[in-house]
Amino acid sequence: MSPLGATELVDEFFIENRTRLLEIAAFLDRLDRVEGGARDFRMRAFDEALKILSGPSKNRVNEIQMLLSDPVTKPLEELDRKSALGAYDHWRREVTS
């Protein structure tokens, strides 16, 4: 548990989290200004994550981690690329399964 109470946590950490909130807002506005086509699965996941953020859950970070994760425990048959992309395409899985 945190030794700090709610008021102390807000006093100490509000400003830096206000900054993070505005960064996300600015990123979404920036996308809206240039948007030409459909958003890909990463931004679909991002939009879903924003719903979790504003919802009543008390376990938001775990829920967002799992939203962004490959939930399947089956290995890839062959290497497709070296690096991860940051979000799992749950929607493609729904279509192909």
Place this chain on the structure above:
Amino acid sequence: MKYIDHHAHMVSRTTDDYQQMALTGCVAVTEPAFWPGWDRSGPESVEDYFRQLTGFEPRRAAQYGIQHYTWLAMNPKEADDRELSREVLKRIPKFLDSPTVLGIGEIGLNRVTRNEIETYREQVELAIEYGQLILIHTPHLEDKYKGTWISVDVLRGYPEIEPGRVLVDHAEEHTIEMILADGYWAGLTLYPQTKISPQRAVDIIERYGPDRICVAGACDWGPSEPVAVPKFALEMRRRGHSEALIQKVIFENPVLFLSQSPRFKIKPGANELVPAAVI
């Protein structure tokens, strides 16, 4: 304050970084064998890297009073290459008697392919055969949950492994429980973007307690922080935690885990400077 960074790819860092680490209280680093950001041309190149890790790097760290230990492995980013992996694994045993080698690591999965899993199994078996500690890399971003789940599941097939001699690294909120539940140590690697922040690492300490958890910077050739551990300590202080708890997480815990290798010994006065002439 003194601390140990159990996961730092110092071959990718400058001596200025050693200086910053020393100035902030670092007394020892352990460096897992990893990918340089590009694929090596063959096993000879990897063997040269092992020579760098076991010979040159400890001397470079000693200039700043930092003890340097290492782990040897075929790294997960190249582990899908079975031919290269087999050749590298043949070359590891001759380095295991080096005085600064703590175990086999970082082994594990990247994109979680069948080839990577096969290489991972062979490295687990190498560690068992030679009685070595194990350091496990878990994949990044969307592959972390799946890769951690399979890494832990594979270990269950080796009942001879003592879980307390294994550290599963790069844990995050959605993987920490499965690591701790099976008795392994968990590593929280403090990274600007793709791993865990100091703030979230403190959350994990607050939720799960400090036992069997270590923190590290995992600094390497990409955007990363050689002084991430002191930033974690600062965040712990901002959150009102005691100096005793901070010391447990950043010094006593890594000593407890790493001292299971008879080679790991923190020297008294470890952060005193030695002459540059040792290089």
